């Protein structure tokens with residue numbers, strides 16, 4: 065199917081929904097405010113493909129920004145299905161990578177950001193050293209400087225405008241520590257993660273021409289999950305879209321804002337939608353979940369948003385299960401009784417259609433132990449997953465493994481996508497055409513020779529490391545932390561490691577190995593959908609709690625298409641009773 069046909073076909077589905085269609089047809093700034101499962105991402109993907117085909121012409125393009133690397137990968141997958149892939153004219157990534165690759169690196173010098181010529185990204189070790197030195201020079205004492213990091217970063221994120229008096233007045237001690245810390249980083253020629261959006265914002269604020277330069281390249285800015293993005297991006301959006309003239313297409317849901325601790329401000333999305341220049345579209349139909357789940361989710365949130373299920377007759381059910389004993393016993397009951405019962409209610413579903421959600425990773429340990437004892441394959445998607453899910457290098461390696469197992473035949477993923485992803489990862493090493501071509505050749509040869517899912521993963525990783533990763537990483541200092549992630553993972557699956565003997569196919573999770581139960585925290589479940597969802601240890605959510613906690617509960621509820629099963633311990637109140645309070 066041609067790229068044009070793919071998006072036109074996707075658009076056909078939107079026609080039946082007046083709101084989705086209006087968003088697809090929008091010509092100016094457009095904000096889609098809508099609930100879970102209402103097709104925000106689906107609409108956004110079709111609109112992006114359309115705008116690239118009809119509204120902006122090569123070499124101009126558009127930038128798509130989303131919350132984290134996982135969301136970016138999800139968006140990349142959805143866009144790839146419509147024939148849109150990251151390229152020189154299509155940026156898909158996080159606010160941080162947009163700030164770094166589109167503003168700071170190309171314009172640091174001309175925008176007079178005061179950065180060294182060859183600025184790099186600080187490794188964990190460099191950040192640690194810088195904080196220790198800054199702590200020593202500003203605060204002193206015998207506490208661990210690392211205890212300051214979290215509050216310091218929150219402060220830096222909250223006060224992005226250093227020219228405002230609030231920067232020093234609100235907490236002079238933190239401001240002094242932050243400035244000393246940043247000076248230490250600069251002396252080492254690096255910036256850290258928190259610096260990126262702030263420096264990008266400062267560059268745009270001080271240099272009106274920079275907005276025009278970005279407009280020339282990206283006349284359209286697309287933003288997914290707007291509610292989770294913080295002040296820096298919002299202020300950049302206001303400057304770029306309402307002053308420099310970039311057209312905005314943004315989607316989000318105030319009720320799914322669950323990253324307050326990381327600086328998310330749902331009120332910014334509301335403000336954006338209330339602007340005169342913006343056409344705001346609200347979607348009310350939930351295509352994912354049946355009526356009972358939609359109603360229960362709104363009860364969990366404590367708000368009636370008047371959402372309705374697309375299909376009144378769709379089967380959906382909410383179960384509350386009281387389980388005895390401590391968490392290991394409850395997890396065992398879930399895996400050995402509730403899971404087979406749930407699958408038995410729906411013909412044709414397997415483990416891959418089911419997710420177990422929990423509030424914190426330690427609850428996941430209990431479920432993992434029970435699943436392993438029962439011989440059920442799992443894929444874990446929280447901070448105790450096989451590798452950090454936010455690692456771009458590991459995501460890329462996983463895609464390479466999928467290509468070797470089946471992708472070279474099915475095109476999922478296509479080799480061109482691996483090559484482009486590799487070019488972005490190893491950009492520092494691939495500055496010349498010659499090196500680019502050599503990389504392309506090496507990667508293809510290495511993967512082509514190792515296309516057997518039954519092979520030992522550790523051998524496959526060794527080969528990839530020798531042929532591609534090591535030579536690239538040697539010329540990419542910014543990848544030091546990523547290479548540490550790789551080394552940790554390689555140790556885990558090599559002889560003597562906890563997961564030794566793992567095959568390439570198991571890692572890739574395709575073919576015979578795709579039927580895996582998903583274990584994930586509620587936070588990491590964002591944006592995903594499953595037929596059957598368990599919420600394990602729902603009493604741990606200690607509802608009603610804060611508004612953000614209710615929203616977290618809501619996000620969990622709304623991942624389910626057919627069934628949601630909440631488990632709580634015997635004797636503690638039913639989570640739904642708590643919701644009603």
Ligand SMILES: Nc1ncnc2c1ncn2[C@@H]1O[C@H](COP(=O)(O)OP(=O)(O)OP(=O)(O)O)[C@@H](O)[C@H]1O
Nearest residue numbers: 077078081099100101102103104105106351352591
């Ligand atoms: N017009 C439509 N017709 C049929 N199915 C649709 C339509 N719009 C969306 N869907 C389906 O509904 C489901 C949810 O869509 P999508 O993931 O885009 O929603 P979302 O609003 O981004 O959800 P969330 O905020 O919960 O992540 C998907 O399975 C999608 O294919």
